[in-house]
Amino acid sequence: MNKNKKVIEVKNLKKYFNVGPGLTLKAVDDLNFYIYEGETLGLVGESGCGKSTTGRTMIRLYDATAGEVLFEGKDVHKMSRAEHKDFTRHAQMIFQDPYASLNPRMTVGDIIGEGIDIHRIMGGKERMERIYNLLETVGLNREHASRFPHEFSGGQRQRIGIARALAIEPKFIVCDEPISALDVSIQAQVVNLLIELQRDMKLTYLFIAHDLSMVKHISDRVAVMYLGTMVELASSTELYDKPLHPYTQALLSAIPIPDPNIERSRQRVLLEGDVPSPINPSAGCRFKGRCRYAKDVCHQQMPELREVGPDHFVACHIV
Amino acid sequence: MAIFQPMFSRYSYSDQNLMLTLIRPGVEGHIFGTDNLGRDLFVRVWVGARISLLIGITGALIELVIGIIYGGISGYKGGNVDNIMMRIVDVLYVIPDIVMMILLIMVIGPGLLTVIIVISALHWLPMARIVRGQILQVKEQEFVLAARTLGASHTRIIARHLIPNVIGPIIVRLTFSIPGAIFLEAFLSFIGMGVPQPLASWGTLAAAGQTQLIAHPHLLLFPSIAISLAMLSFNMLGDGLRDALDPGLRK
Numbered sequence: 001m002n003k004n005k006k007v008i009e010v011k012n013l014k015k016y017f018n019v020g021p022g023l024t025l026k027a028v029d030d031l032n033f034y035i036y037e038g039e040t041l042g043l044v045g046e047s048g049c050g051k052s053t054t055g056r057t058m059i060r061l062y063d064a065t066a067g068e069v070l071f072e073g074k075d076v077h078k079m080s081r082a083e084h085k086d087f088t089r090h091a092q093m094i095f096q097d098p099y100a101s102l103n104p105r106m107t108v109g110d111i112i113g114e115g116i117d118i119h120r121i122m123g124g125k126e127r128m129e130r131i132y133n134l135l136e137t138v139g140l141n142r143e144h145a146s147r148f149p150h151e152f153s154g155g156q157r158q159r160i161g162i163a164r165a166l167a168i169e170p171k172f173i174v175c176d177e178p179i180s181a182l183d184v185s186i187q188a189q190v191v192n193l194l195i196e197l198q199r200d201m202k203l204t205y206l207f208i209a210h211d212l213s214m215v216k217h218i219s220d221r222v223a224v225m226y227l228g229t230m231v232e233l234a235s236s237t238e239l240y241d242k243p244l245h246p247y248t249q250a251l252l253s254a255i256p257i258p259d260p261n262i263e264r265s266r267q268r269v270l271l272e273g274d275v276p277s278p279i280n281p282s283a284g285c286r287f288k289g290r291c292r293y294a295k296d297v298c299h300q301q302m303p304e305l306r307e308v309g310p311d312h313f314v315a316c317h318i319v
Numbered sequence: 320m321a322i323f324q325p326m327f328s329r330y331s332y333s334d335q336n337l338m339l340t341l342i343r344p345g346v347e348g349h350i351f352g353t354d355n356l357g358r359d360l361f362v363r364v365w366v367g368a369r370i371s372l373l374i375g376i377t378g379a380l381i382e383l384v385i386g387i388i389y390g391g392i393s394g395y396k397g398g399n400v401d402n403i404m405m406r407i408v409d410v411l412y413v414i415p416d417i418v419m420m421i422l423l424i425m426v427i428g429p430g431l432l433t434v435i436i437v438i439s440a441l442h443w444l445p446m447a448r449i450v451r452g453q454i455l456q457v458k459e460q461e462f463v464l465a466a467r468t469l470g471a472s473h474t475r476i477i478a479r480h481l482i483p484n485v486i487g488p489i490i491v492r493l494t495f496s497i498p499g500a501i502f503l504e505a506f507l508s509f510i511g512m513g514v515p516q517p518l519a520s521w522g523t524l525a526a527a528g529q530t531q532l533i534a535h536p537h538l539l540l541f542p543s544i545a546i547s548l549a550m551l552s553f554n555m556l557g558d559g560l561r562d563a564l565d566p567g568l569r570k
Contacts, residue, residue: 088470101461105483
């Protein structure tokens, strides 16, 4: 990890969706963070909190409502056509559902080679050689290139998705819950593959997930999201040892401990109620309704993300 | 058969022989017999096949092209473009078919071309809806997002990712619409708005035969068999095509 160079920086990023007259779904609301070169930033939060939207907005699959995403200093959302095409060579994405992310009408070789074709990097024999190499890199055989996606299992399909993202040698990859659709036995394999690839190819990851133990395993720093806002950001050891935000504490206490004695006796922080709707949220802290420490100030003012320790950021009035 | 048979027959489709009207099949070299003007039914069925198949296939092709372009744009663009385009389709949909047919025929005048225009004008509407629905479904799938992430152009996404994945239901719809077009043409001929005499189509033949069903059933029987066989073949062809285009079903 190179702490001197930020590969991607997100500033006041907002993404709203219009869901009806006068109804705005604030999927991502005022996010600020950055990722160093060669780093893995884990992004966790429960379903519907805007994790995937953040990832997709960062690589301009969605247009941002406001704010900037700076990739090596350039705003992704203000790029010209040619610049954007160049950007797509450097930023890639691995998708959540391995059954939906591969075109069923294309052979595996064509799927992996698509990026090579689009950017006209190489052709003919060289291209096939590269596809075979990629297949072997992700642990498949070269014979698999002429087959169709439906002949593969979920884990193998996810490997194909990884090979596709790697084909154009990107610097930055958004991993959008790459393991949540896989069997537990396969999850570790895929995560280890990702770690290996990061080491060999000096990749930078944004790792989106809701499995906290996996995130701890792969991430250098972890960001916790709640209803479109970031509530806590710290290095993964710090966050897991000393969670400060009440929401992070509740999340972490949900991880079961593989020791029945401790598991039976420990106190869990249980959250009351459901996640409120992100459509037209009321003023104040987003977490106030479920927070047991909520005070008056929490109902009036949205807490800002502030540094409370070295590289430890929290958005909470109480901490 | 439809192309060559009429060229080699002893009889032409319009030759009349008033001495030999309404004879039974197989007599005097008339394999299917003759009609009330002594015209050879075997030849007329094959001439009818030419007209019916021409109408069916061109009608379906025009419907396919318009439907894919219209529905494709509507589905791919989405949002307000989609709303407006689909409301136009809805408005056209509520006009009863028969009114539309009569209007079009009054404007253009009866004839073979008119029949084709009428059929495509009626059939592209459901086709556009089907294409739109399919495109809407496929375009949000992750592999399309993946292609966009890789920097694929709109043309590339449409040609390589969307069309191949929506072609199945379109083919199925098409195989239904060819027999549908043949039927519609038969109906138009039946109400006197189809192809003019002495040209024959399966529809006009069946319509003519229907009036003499009790005394001379063969006049209705042979064109009906031809229509049924054609429908069956198109359906089987469609099934085969769909399977051939889907790698998941290919072994």
